[in-house]
Amino acid sequence: MRIIVAGWLRFDGGDVCAQVVRGGAQLIAESRSEQGCIAYNWSVDPLEDGLMHVYEEWESERDLLLHFKHSSYLEMRRHLESFRLSAFDIKLYSVAGTEPVYTETGEPRSTLFGVSLD
Template sequence: MAEDSATEIIVAGWMDYEPADRDTMLGHLVEVGKRTREAEPGCLDYAMTADPSDERRIRVYERWVSQQALEEHFTTAHIKDFRAATTGLTRVGVSMEIFSVAAARSMR
């Protein structure tokens, strides 16, 4: 089934890195998140955080206006720079999923 170009996308999950590499990776993620939010109008939210109960884990949450916006994100110069900067870091696990948002409502 093809995604509607106006369907919001959420990327959520976690990545585990060797404990010695996690904070370095997190620093790179903070920078790429800042650049993504500033330069990509299709990005609604982009947050990577250290899990306080696991020295290896980084929690991932991204929200995009569409699948196309997410796909374009992977072609940006700042993602290419990020990939080059993190080449030597050791990821030991990952669980990431992409969700298509059918509806949303405020929790007020």
């Protein structure tokens, strides 16, 4: 089953998130190359200093569990802990299925997973 990891981290000390992301670029690249990694991204919030968003997709629970033992994950934790992390909220989501958001013509779909407003 596909797994999504999504959430945010808040750092004290002003606008440090760009430094966090740039300093973690190699770790992000290593994580992206791991078995089962579909997406792995850290992004700076454009409106709030000190707020960073995390988004990951993994093919399976097993792939994510292996990631937690991988050197890139262990080094990522050390990297993040070198900054003043004041709060975080990161959750796991299991995905039963996926569908495209847009039609072939680029319009938002009118039905999602069999549900429509009609």
